[in-house]
Amino acid sequence: MSPPLLRLAGIGKTYGAIRALEGVDLDLQAGEIVCVLGDNGAGKSTLIKIISGLHQHDEGTLEVGGEPVRFASPRQAIELGIATVYQDLAIAPLMPVWANFFLGRELRTGRGPFAAMDIGRMREVTRGELAAMGVELADVERPIGGLSGGERQCVAIARAIHFGAKILILDEPTAALGVKQAGVVLRYVAAAKARGLGVIFITHNPHHAHALGDRFLLLERGRAQACVSRAAIDVDQLASRMAGGGELDQLAHELASRGPSATSSAAEP
Amino acid sequence: MGERVGAGRLERGVASRPPLARRVATPEAGALAGAILVYLFFFAVAPPFRDLASLSSVLYVSSIYGIPALAVALLMIGGEFDLSSGVAVVSSALLASMMSYELTANVWVGIGASLAAALAMGALNGYLVIRTGIPSFLVTLGSFFVLGGLNLAVTRLVTGSVATHDIADMDGFAQARALFASSFDVGGISVRVTVVWWLLFAALATWVLRRSPYGNWIYAVGGAPQSARAVGVPVRRVKVALFMTVGFAAWFVGMHQLFAFDTVQSGEGVGKEFYYIIAAVVGGCLLTGGQGSAAGAVLGAFIFGMTTQGIIYAGWNPDWFKFFVGVLLLAVILLNAGVRRWQAAKR
Numbered sequence: 001m002s003p004p005l006l007r008l009a010g011i012g013k014t015y016g017a018i019r020a021l022e023g024v025d026l027d028l029q030a031g032e033i034v035c036v037l038g039d040n041g042a043g044k045s046t047l048i049k050i051i052s053g054l055h056q057h058d059e060g061t062l063e064v065g066g067e068p069v070r071f072a073s074p075r076q077a078i079e080l081g082i083a084t085v086y087q088d089l090a091i092a093p094l095m096p097v098w099a100n101f102f103l104g105r106e107l108r109t110g111r112g113p114f115a116a117m118d119i120g121r122m123r124e125v126t127r128g129e130l131a132a133m134g135v136e137l138a139d140v141e142r143p144i145g146g147l148s149g150g151e152r153q154c155v156a157i158a159r160a161i162h163f164g165a166k167i168l169i170l171d172e173p174t175a176a177l178g179v180k181q182a183g184v185v186l187r188y189v190a191a192a193k194a195r196g197l198g199v200i201f202i203t204h205n206p207h208h209a210h211a212l213g214d215r216f217l218l219l220e221r222g223r224a225q226a227c228v229s230r231a232a233i234d235v236d237q238l239a240s241r242m243a244g245g246g247e248l249d250q251l252a253h254e255l256a257s258r259g260p261s262a263t264s265s266a267a268e269p
Numbered sequence: 270m271g272e273r274v275g276a277g278r279l280e281r282g283v284a285s286r287p288p289l290a291r292r293v294a295t296p297e298a299g300a301l302a303g304a305i306l307v308y309l310f311f312f313a314v315a316p317p318f319r320d321l322a323s324l325s326s327v328l329y330v331s332s333i334y335g336i337p338a339l340a341v342a343l344l345m346i347g348g349e350f351d352l353s354s355g356v357a358v359v360s361s362a363l364l365a366s367m368m369s370y371e372l373t374a375n376v377w378v379g380i381g382a383s384l385a386a387a388l389a390m391g392a393l394n395g396y397l398v399i400r401t402g403i404p405s406f407l408v409t410l411g412s413f414f415v416l417g418g419l420n421l422a423v424t425r426l427v428t429g430s431v432a433t434h435d436i437a438d439m440d441g442f443a444q445a446r447a448l449f450a451s452s453f454d455v456g457g458i459s460v461r462v463t464v465v466w467w468l469l470f471a472a473l474a475t476w477v478l479r480r481s482p483y484g485n486w487i488y489a490v491g492g493a494p495q496s497a498r499a500v501g502v503p504v505r506r507v508k509v510a511l512f513m514t515v516g517f518a519a520w521f522v523g524m525h526q527l528f529a530f531d532t533v534q535s536g537e538g539v540g541k542e543f544y545y546i547i548a549a550v551v552g553g554c555l556l557t558g559g560q561g562s563a564a565g566a567v568l569g570a571f572i573f574g575m576t577t578q579g580i581i582y583a584g585w586n587p588d589w590f591k592f593f594v595g596v597l598l599l600a601v602i603l604l605n606a607g608v609r610r611w612q613a614a615k616r
Contacts, residue, residue, distance in 0.1 A: 054499065075501040084499065092493035094559045099485050104501035106482035116480040 003066030004029050005167050005198040006051070006082075012059030013046050020046040021222045023060070028167065028198040033189065035201045035209040037242050038219035044202050047219070048169050051200070052084035053077030064167075075104075083160030084169040091152060093145025097137060098126040100144045101159050129158045150181030157188050161195070168192055169200045174208050186212060206239040218242065299605040300552045300568035303597065307572050311579030318582040325458045331574025332467035333522060335567060337541075338548035339467075339474050340518035342566035344511045345549050346478070348491030348558025349398060349405040351515050353390075353412040355541030360416045361387045361523030362533040363424055366433040375440040384520050390416070391516025395509035417539060424535035437531040449521075450529035463525055467567075470518075474563035487511065492559020547594065548573055551601045572597065 006028040013021040021043045028034055038044050049055040050062065053071030061068050064080045071077045074084075091100045102122050108115035126140045135154045137147075144152060153173050160168055170189065174182040189212055193199055203209050209216060216233065218225040218241055226241065233241075240249075311318045337354050344351055361383045369379030394412055398405045421431070428434060436442060452461045478484035489497035490507045498504045527533055550556065551572060552565025576593050 052499070073501075074499050075503075078501045086496075086499060091496055092489040092559065094492045095485070095488055099488070103485060103489055103497065106485055108482065114481075116476075117482050117485070119480075 003063070005065060006200075007063040007066075008051075008060065009063075010060035011047070011050060011057050011062065013043075013050060013055065013057055019222055021050070021057075024217075024219070024224045026217055026224075026227070028200060030166070030198050031193055031196045032214045033193050033199040033201055033212050034215045034217060035203060035213035036217045036219060037203060037206065037209055037238070038225075039242070041221070042219040043222040044219055045171070046222075048084060048171055048200070048202060051077070051167075052082060052169055078104075078163075081164065081166035082169065083163065083165030083167070084171065085153065085156040085160060085173060086171050091144050091156070094143050097140040097142055097144045097147070097155060098123045101126040101129070101140075101155060101162075105163060125162070126155075129162050130154065132158075148181065149176050150178075150184050153177070153181075153185045154188060157185075157192065161192060161197070165197060167198045167200070169202075171202045172204060173201075175204060182208065204242075206235055206242050210235040210238050297553050297562055297565040297568060298608060299601050300565045300572070302604065303551060303601050304568050304572050304575070307575050307579070307597070311575060311583065315579055315583035318579055321458050323578065323582060325460060327571075327574045327578045328464045329461040329574075330577050331571045332461065332463040333525065334544055334548055334573045335467045335570030336463070336470055336522050337515070337518040337545045338552075338566045338570045339470050339563055340511075340515040341542075341545040342549035342552060342554050342561050342563065342569075343474060343478070343487060344515050345546070345554040345556070346491050346558060346561040347487045347508060347511045348494060349395075349508060349511060350409065350546070350556075351394065351405065351512065352409040352542050353394065353416055354515050354519050354545055355543070356413055356416040356420060356538045357387060357390060357516060357519035358523045358526065358541065359420050359533060359535065359538035360390075361520040362527040363420055363433060363535060365524065366436055366527055366533050367424070367427050369439060370434050370436055371427060376436060376445050377441045380445060380524060383523065384517070387516040387520035387523075388513050389516075391513035392509055394516075395512030398512070399505045399508050413542070420535045420538070431535050433533045433535075435531045436527075442528070445524070446528040449524040449527075463522075466521070467570075471563050471567045474566075478563055483507070488559055490558075544573060544594070547598050551598060553605065 004027040006026070008024055008026040011021060011024045011026075012019075024043070024047060026034065036044050036047060046055065050057045050071075053074040053076055056070060056072075062070065064082070069076075069080065077084075092103065095103070098119070099122075102125075107118040107122050107125075109118045110116075123140050127137060130137050130140075135151060135158075137151070144155065147155070157168070157170070157173075168189075173185050173189070177185060186208060189199060189201060193212075201209065201212060210230070210233075213230060215227060215229050216238060217227045317323055337358065341351060341354060364386055365376070365379035365383035367379070368382045369376045372378065390412070394405070394409055397403070397408045401408070424431065424433065448462070450462065452459050454460070478487065486497065486502045486507050489502055490504050494504055548569035549561065549566050550569070552561065552567070552569030554561030554565065573594070576597065577587075577590060580587055580590055580593065
């Protein structure tokens, strides 16, 4: 059997005195979506920063295609086919759509350090790739900051796919979107999976996660609380585990047991 | 599906009309309007300003501001700032002069050593900024004082006075002067060679910004450094290169001063860095980075040249110069802010 696209074994990270991540294991196969779920501060961001090369892990091993790696820069991760679409989208808002699409990987008309950019071709490719995903942009010369959140997500994902990403990391791509736009983005993620990409999907939303994910990694205070497959859990259980599971049950029980008298008793000194 | 295609076509139809609003709202628009207004103003109040010969000296002064202003504009688009560029001009000239005079008989040795030192100083500024994360305002405020102090102290130590020795009789002086400080006639008007260099550098900067991938990187590094790094742009290398470009420009103007006047005063250059920055800002650079153009910096420097010379041609006391520059800067900043607000409201 071929090695997984990505394997994390016992990954840990410490920032000064704060233990952000500890002993996290994760396997990602081609054509698979793994959802990473957790509360704020659970370590989701730290995890993706390690995989995408922005930070280095202190413990454990990170393997890409069976080879152990330790990224010194995001560029190395990108070269190994790991593309990350960040929450803030990693775009330069004042720059045109095409320039953002090709940022850091500009097409050139020739070779050598004095080769000019092939702007016409970059505009064409950007328009074509977006159209192929159902986004018709009349003017790729517009500053990308002027597009809607969903459109910007699509540009970012289209960029990753165009540049041959094998592993797509999506950091809460639907968090800031309305219902309809979120649906558009989720459909793209499914399309990326159908193309054989491995997807790591970070989200707060159990409904989005359950609709897409093959497996779910639940993080809590930097530790993997559980890693379950879709068949083993339904959306309500997922929501409940995410929201703190047992803690929430206890809270609900407490509130219920106080009942209507809670307010009147609070009024008495 | 059919609906979406229809909508797309409609939108394209609208976009294919000349986007006048966008053109009016480009960052250079304020600078162009400013340049026209300043020109008309001095045309009206200063009769000698109308002569073609005056234009020649306006262009000359503009080029002396304009060459460093171009480099400073690139740096500001890249999101950084350099307060040491004014004294770096004088440092370069002093170093070239003293190296040549004290150590050898040929000016080219000094010119080369001075270039190496200017680039190294730029690289050091850049390295300190990217390494420490301290704002470039503070880092270069430090190097401004360091260089300013070195200029005075080392010159005193080496020459025993506040100026360097005359190097006009040294080997290679004539060629160096031809390169950095000559002039030639075009249709009866004397054109200084720095004007030609200025426009050449402006063309090069425009090419870099608009046509080369480095331009894309410079805008991205200034406008969204985190994003640029995340998609693989070598942010640190770009920033160091930009500081070194400012070093190069300062060196170039330093060489002009040396070979135009034969000697250098060690106390000069202080305050010039603000003029370069103002020229860049008047030309549409944002203090926060990510926006600006070479054409804008050219216009900004041209406004400067017109103001300096215009005041002289109008027969006013040159003491008014700074006042005018200040008024101009405020006016253009307010104008640009207005244009941006209007642009944002239209979106």
